[in-house]
Amino acid sequence: MTGRDGEPVTPTPLPPADPRVTSSDPKIVEMFDWSKRKANSWVQLPGTQGPLNVDENNTAGSGTGTYAASYWAGYANRSGYYSRDMAHQLAGAGVLGLHAENKAMLRSFAASATPAHKYYPAWALNFDAKTYLSIDYRSPTNFVREVPATFELVQKSEEAYRWSGDRSYLDDPALWDFYRRATDEFVTLHDGLKDNGAVKVAEGTGKGIFQGTASYNEQSSEPLAEAGDAIGSQYQAYLAMASLARSKGDCALADRYEAKARDLKAYFNSTWSGTGSGAAMVRGYTTDGRALTGWGKENSWFMPMKQIIEPGPRREAYLDYIDQQASGAGRPSNIEALTYLPDTFFRNNRNDTAWKWMKDVYDHKDVQHVNAKQGTNGDYPEVSFTLLGQTVEGLMGVVPDAPARTLSTRSRLPSGMDWLRIEDLRIGDSAFSLRHDGAAKSSLTHGSGSSPYTWEARFPGAYATVTVDGVARPARTKVVDGVTYTYASTVVAPGRTVTVQAG
Template identity: 25%
Template sequence: MVLLKYKAALLLFLFIGYKTIAQEKGIIFNSSDKELVESFNWAKETALHYKGADTDPVGPWYESALPPRSAFCMRDVSHQCIGAEILGLSRQNTNMFNLFAENISQSKNWCTYWEINKWAKPAPDDYRNDQEFWYNLPANFDILYASWRMYLWTGDRHYIDAPAFVNFQQKTVKEYIDAWVLAPDSMLKRPAHPNAPVPYNENDSFHRCRGLPSYSEGVPNLKTGADLVAALYRGMHTYSEIMATKGKFKEAALYEQKAQQYRKHLEADWWNEKSNQYYTYYSNNNQFGMQEGETFLLWFDALKDTVRANKTIKRVAASRWNVENMSYYPFLLYKFGNWEKAREYILFLSNPSTARREYPEVSYGIIEGVVQGLMGITPDARTKTLSTIYKTSNADNAAVTNLSLLNTSINLAHLNRQQSIITNTGKTSFKWKAMFYGSFQRANINGKAVTLKKGTDDQNRMISFVEANVAPGQKVNIKMY
């Protein structure tokens, strides 16, 4: 007990005293769990190693593709962007998202460039001309979803209001769906290559994969992937949220209805009762099959049947796919309540013996897994609210310093599972929703008793919480009893 109190006191000292150092060195993570600290520090150093030069022709960027290409790919950027934002790569995110949004075009059947390199060109590994290129169809919806998450995290409305983004949104939820035959009732009937070059060459990957209907690239003869259905659901739901934020409630209702149509098809058409899992692809031979795509059902948060979702999470957690796929696990497993497994994957992915751990998605995934996963940091620019909840079953403590979000910056320390301290080190106020697992009876804010509220998380775990406004320069200490 004395040792735990000493560690908590030391952490609080670090939390307060390292403010100047943190501002010089970017985000710092500290914890009594030294293995996690070591993994985070490796991930931070590795991720920042992939930061490109501002003087490169493409402008500010970071590596988010196979490193030899010096490029950034739509799928990888959609996954890495929050980790990048945590690391202070805001200008890079803005520039890269702008380029994807600006390059959507009718000549590419409302695709943009799948991959852009540091020379400001579509990467030649994936592009020959507007008729011959590689493109995975979930990508438009992934970028749409990622730009929304960037707005929620940063408070920067550029990600949803700038003309290029508005055009990208509109073309993605309308013309793109029509061009690629992606209506809800068309997913099992659509042609394999609706926009193939003429003449078509099956042996040319820029013909065969011009509109690959999945992120699973190793499945031959593919008509539709379950991850594409999930991406469509998330894309329509995201556009609905954007419309609601802009006060366009009629359009918001219309696109939420479209979103639910995709989700209903996912549940009705893709669940295998015999094996109790989702099929992940449907072939041109009209046969369902299973591969690695289940991860994206969770990434796009498309599973609302709790029993099926839990079975999927358990199976994903037990699967050792490629590192690109596993790099999603830290954040997802924290999100869906499998905390110990999430920690296990952070340590596994950062281990020197893990093959291809240097792939950029891995380090960025660990950063997001620690900050948004373990620390439970979730900003929402719509209400200027920052929610936090410590996701651990142990008597550990943890802190992050110099974290930018919601047009301000914070230091946050979880001293244990019933006490957290936050300091607003920036210039913008926000509302702190401080959540704690368990059914507590009393709460103090800076030593004063306040009324607490209760609820549950998505896994129906009991939560106690209080809310407090945090002004610039203010420190707030919340403790549950």
């Protein structure tokens, strides 16, 4: 399974992409280089014969299987991948061009969300992409399941489609059926403990992970029926379903899910989250209807990370609260929980705080994991994959849309990082290089590809002018999630470099 240093001993394929980072700040270069090497070491070679159902209590496993295109996502001493971990690693895998792996793993979870499972996907599968990992699965009514994962898999399928451009995400019946049921029947089946009026909110049982929990926070003993990470993930799943439906040409379905997302967000902000701010904001409800405030770890930081909290002073106060708690007595002991904090703060334009947490995660990579049998923190696969994704989607603000042949970018460089460049960034069948100089200048090179891309270069703030390759254009602005951006759209053909500067 793994060598003494935690590296897999099975052969791994050559990476489909070889992204490279350079910067005025050597820390991000060191971090990215380590993360790329480490993440690639977790990739499984399709066709490999390997053990199944390996875990800390069954080190030899039970039988062998033929491994599918996949990568480790979960404890390094287990022979499989987990839905929660895989969802969080997907962007980093996209940066490495692991599109076949992302699709095979997402499809395996989709296929496992059967009526017998009440449309919950399996929590973990072996690397053969079909056998449920036995440590987490005992029977169709007795297996680990957590509400946010169902919704995150829908959201991440939409993101994988945007990275890869693979129409299978629209046309594969197993995937499409999963999206529809996860955002419809699943919600209806698991909504009965708390009255939410006209809005449906998926619930857990409050009885532990093998009976279905509302939150990813497994360290809590709270009997949660509804949780902030679940409702936030449900909101993003509705948006993803709308996006996928629109790409498929079903505008009526897209409109329906956009309305469901709006209604859920409005209900969350007007009613579900209470009227308090900071520590007084509601982040869950128990099975007997009590509202919970204070620090809930995942069910706290997922709410702003999933952007269900309306922009404004209340969200800013909650972000302050999250940083204070995670920096003090509320710091999670498990590194995989901390890997979400950069995403939380990047998504809310707290660049310096996000970068602080990226460095914190990286600087603790050689520390023993809280689960001693796991090895070091750096041998938890989520660490390397998330740092890759946070470099590209976070620091560089890349939003890919391969099916539409478009991408948008915005610099989120923190204080003290003057410039950052990435080469061999793969989106669909194209390879790009992108450089940000500060917050107001960006250059994109379309190194190779079959078609031109439309690039929307965004810059936070309202500027009077924008120059494209030195030619001034009238400035255009838009507001996205409460932030005003100046932007320019330009077509970048293969072989061309374009530089855009605001101000």
